Each structure stands twice: as C-alpha cells, then as structure tokens.
Amino acid sequence: MTDDKNPYRTPISELGKFGLIKHLTENFEIFNESTLNIVGDDAAVLNPQNKKVLVSSDMFVENVHFNLAYVPLKHLGYKVVVAGISDIAAMNAVPAQVLMSVAVSNRFPVEALAEIYEGIRQACRYYRLDLVGGDTVSSQTGLVIGITSIGYANENEIVYRKGVKPNDLVVISGDLGGAYFGLQVLERENVTFKSNPDFQPDLASYNYLLEKQLKPEARTDVKSLLKDLDVHPTSMIDISQGLASEIISLSQAGGVGFSIYEDKIPMDNQVLTTAEEFGINPVTGVLNGGEDYELLFTIPLSEHDKIKHNPNFSIIGHVTENKNNLLITKGNAQSIPLTSQGWEAYLRKSN
C-alpha cells in the first residue's frame, strides 16, 4: 500500500492530532503572495490583491473514486490535487491555494497517510500551490479525501459555461480516453493478480494510459497558451466526467446544441490498440470514461485560423442553435443523438 519499505507502522494515535498535522505538513513550502496566514489557526487568511476569487470543492471516496489495491497512495494524493485545481483552470483562472480534508481509519498507519501527503506536496510544488488548511479526522470505514481549490483572475479573464454561443467552434486540449483505458488495464491486472499473486504483468505497452490514469496533469498551461494565441474562449469546462457529460453541461448552461465529429476526437495510439484488445469502442471511453482532466472550450468561428494548426488543440465540432440537438457524427455515416438517454443507447450499440 505504500512505496516505503520500512516495515514499522506507526499508529496515528502515537502522534496525536497536533503532532500528526505538524508531521504531515512540515515540508510544504509557500509559493504565493496571496497566502497571508496558513495552517494552524481557525481559518487561512488570503489576500486576493484586487482579483476575483474562484473556489471549488470535490470529494473522493475509496472504492467509488479509487481502489487502493492498485492506486499508489502518493499518486492518489497527487491526483486529488490535479482534479481539484482542474476546476479552477476550467474558469481560465490561476489556482494558488488548496485545503485538504482526509478521513482515515485509525488502523491506517502514519506512514501511509504521509505517502498521501507526499503526493499532495509534489503536486503543490509542481503547480506552485499553497496548502492552507483542512482537517484530518477518523473514519470507521474507508478513506475519504476532500479538496477545496482556490484561484484568482481578473474579472474580464474569467470564462463561464454560459458564454457559449451558436456557431462557436468546440476545441479540446490534448487527447482523450487515456485515463479510461488505463483504468481498464489496472482493473484487469488486479483480477489477474488476485488469482495468481506471482504473476508479473508487462505494462510497458500501456505506459501512456497508466500515466493518464494514475498521474494525470491539470491543464493550468492552457490559460497562457490561449493568451499567446490571442484566442478568447466563450466557455470552458474540464473533462472530468467524460466528453458526453461535459457537452450536456455546456448545453444546459448556454441553451445551445452541439455537433461533434467522432473522427476529429484526438486519441493516442495506445487508446486505439487497447480499445481493440478489450473489444470496447474507443469512443465509448472518450464519451463516458472521464478523468482525462483536459479542457474543453468554445471559441468564436472568427478565431478559427488562430488555432487550427496548433498542436496543443483539436477542433472537434461546433455549437448549434437548438439545445435539444446534441449530435455525434460517425465518419460519413449518420448522426446519433448525444443526450443522456441517447448516449446510453449508443453505448449499448457500440459494445
């Protein structure tokens, strides 16, 4: 369960609540001027320096969002931070602080909790985030991690979902489906391992998928990429639930329809080969799988030329007038409705 080979497992009760929090957080640095006062008072004090404040909360539950049988604790800590700040990036803002709450069984040793915090610390260091608060509490059952992410932006920089307009182009960063097929590989290996603990899997050919699943990155770089291109997104959302869910959310927020072209969706070659190996339509993973943490945004048609050959971005469709029309077009074939229900029908067809 931990990378640490030290067989000694310190019970949490040995440190006590005061000692535990100090032990877990003493190696964290402070990167942001907006952080005035950190862990150790009733609340953190932040100085927004005339900017608007963006805030988002998420909760991750053992055996619902992650399985400790195949997720290293350090990666779990890192990924929770990525998932949290991805919401701030999706508003075209810059994340700066996080608060972490962890509910953990008393049987969980201090070393395991320290692994989670080491992952959190590495993410904070990479993304220049300050850990400014939270809570460590007991759980009688599984591990639960809550994160609150805080970021800043000038008012005119913030991109809302409701800004989406008919005729806008639909753009995504990076490629999709990797996290979903990475999870399929991990779940298969976990089943194999249970029946034969000596089995040594060769996972090299899935390395990209496993990285997307176990150590995804938040696209906090997109804000400056778009600024350099002089591109002004009209709406933005992060792809945490799967492309279909995000399209439906944007449709509801803006009262618009969408037309997406399946063959324009960028997918890594490992996604295509692994999808074939598992007998799953790769688009299934993209539409329904989630956890890619790429950004989906819309831009005015007039900005097409600024982005069309950029290797960071792919235009995958356009926005339409009718909010009841969410369509995905398969090659030159017919368009299929991409509503919640239509989507389930589509899934059944493709499997």
Place this chain on the structure above:
Amino acid sequence: MTDDKNPYRTPISELGKFGLIKHLTENFEIFNESTLNIVGDDAAVLNPQNKKVLVSSDMFVENVHFNLAYVPLKHLGYKVVVAGISDIAAMNAVPAQVLMSVAVSNRFPVEALAEIYEGIRQACRYYRLDLVGGDTVSSQTGLVIGITSIGYANENEIVYRKGVKPNDLVVISGDLGGAYFGLQVLERENVTFKSNPDFQPDLASYNYLLEKQLKPEARTDVKSLLKDLDVHPTSMIDISQGLASEIISLSQAGGVGFSIYEDKIPMDNQVLTTAEEFGINPVTGVLNGGEDYELLFTIPLSEHDKIKHNPNFSIIGHVTENKNNLLITKGNAQSIPLTSQGWEAYLRKSN
C-alpha cells in the same frame, strides 16, 4: 431517520446527478454581494471587495462525529454549517459563503438527502450565507459531509491565535458543557430505545442540553458585540474540541501559559444537575467535551472594566509567561496541570 412522513423513498438514481443537485439547491437564496456566480460552473466566483478572504474546511463522518440513530438529518445539516462558520467567527471575520460536499450511499433516498439540505438551507438563511458549490458523490459505506466556509474582514480586524500576550484576560462567550451533557442524554436514550422501542422518554428537563447538542449556534454576533464595547481581542479560537484542547492550541500558537479558575467557568444549571445524575464531574464535560461552539478570546488587562459586568461574557482566567504552565485552579484548592497528559490524569481523578 427523516421528519417527512411520506412513505415513498425516491432512489437517487431516479433523478440523476444533474437533477439531484438542482432538486437539492433550488430553494437556496443569495444574500451577499460578494457572491458573483454560484453553483453550476466549475467553480464559484467571489468578489472580496478589497477585504481579506478567510477560508476553512471541516469534515464530519458518520459514527465518528454523529450518529444517525438520534440525530435528525435536518439538525445535522444545520450543525455542520454552524461548525464550519464558527471557524470564521473565531478569526473575528464575517462568514458569507459555504461549499458543501456530501458522500452518501446510493441506498440513501432522495428525501433523506433533501432533509440534510433543508437544514443547510435553514442555517444559510439564518446566518445570511450563500451556498456556492460542492459535490454530491457516492459512498459505499457511511455518510460523510465536508464543508468549506468563506468569510471576509478588513486586515486590521482579523484576530490570530498568535496575538495572545502574558497578563491578558481569558474570556468566553455564553456557557459551556451543554453539548457534552446533551450527548450523554441522547446516548443513554438510544440504548434504552434499543432494548424497549415503545419507551417514550421525557426529555423536557434536558431541553437546553439537547438544543446545545443538536442545534448549536455559531457566535457570529460576538464580532459586533466586541466592537460596540470597544474591546480589542488579542487572540480568539472557537470551542469545538473542548476547553482544554483550545487552551493548549492558544498556548502553542502564542508561546504563553494559562491559569484558569474552575469556579469562573459558566455552566447552565441543567449541566450541573445532569452531571450529578450521570456521576460525571461537570468540568470534565467543559474541558474535554467540545461542540459548544462558543468563542474563547483574550483581551488586554486594560480592557477589564469594559467587559466585567457584560452578561454575554465571562472572564475565566489569565495568560501567564511560561508556556509550560497550563493550570486549572479548583476553588481555593490546589492548581492542577492542564497539559494533554495532566488533563488525562485529571479526568481519571474526577471520575
């Protein structure tokens, strides 16, 4: 488990994630100008209007922090909000927004979740708070509720723990021990109920204790009470863990000692009579029980006359130089060390 007598229990899956969040939050109002954009985007957008931003996160776990056998769901929702904003009040700031994350079993019906949110809504209405975000996720085990509380203050108004100075007076709002003895009564009734479900308990003589345990209030009024008295606290903390724990926290933050007088600690008459009935030293409940959500603060000795006859506040001791000296004096008798260990020894003696 719910106050609702309707026998129909709607499965959460019937509404879906989008419908569920809309159903739970549609009756919430917006009270604060600092709230620019609410639930329904990747993140909330807040306008701090040149103030500093205070933020705090807490997590509450079933069968650790609450027992659904005797806590009505509406009260649970209310109390979680109170516990969250109490941290903001303890910085001498004004709470304005909350984000709620709830992890809940799929077997939990929509009506039960709606009861929790009704309690949250009532607290938001009473304290003029805006619900600006959060998450509703599945749990395979118990109920977990996370709250992030956000408030505002001018920089010169904020009161930190570290401001405490030797010779300051130690003051508390309200009275203590009610929540602890309310919990004792509820736990006893729960045991009685299990052995005899037809038993109708007469709880009228414990009404104050039960209210302190089931529906405490956050002392958001203390900030303006102190302003009207022209009193300037040097440090402040909320009494959530029990008086002993809060004194130790202040001692560590400020590098000071404390001398507390047991007979100065205000306790309601129901605390005294119930303590006697249960054979527990009432001071045990005050020092170790927690959940009173009163505020403890320190003021310069020079401000003694401004507060000494005020019915809202009690002076219970003073601050000393030596951080290793945390003493509680029992009437005219000897002083007993109030360290973590000393405290455990004290508990054993008094029981």
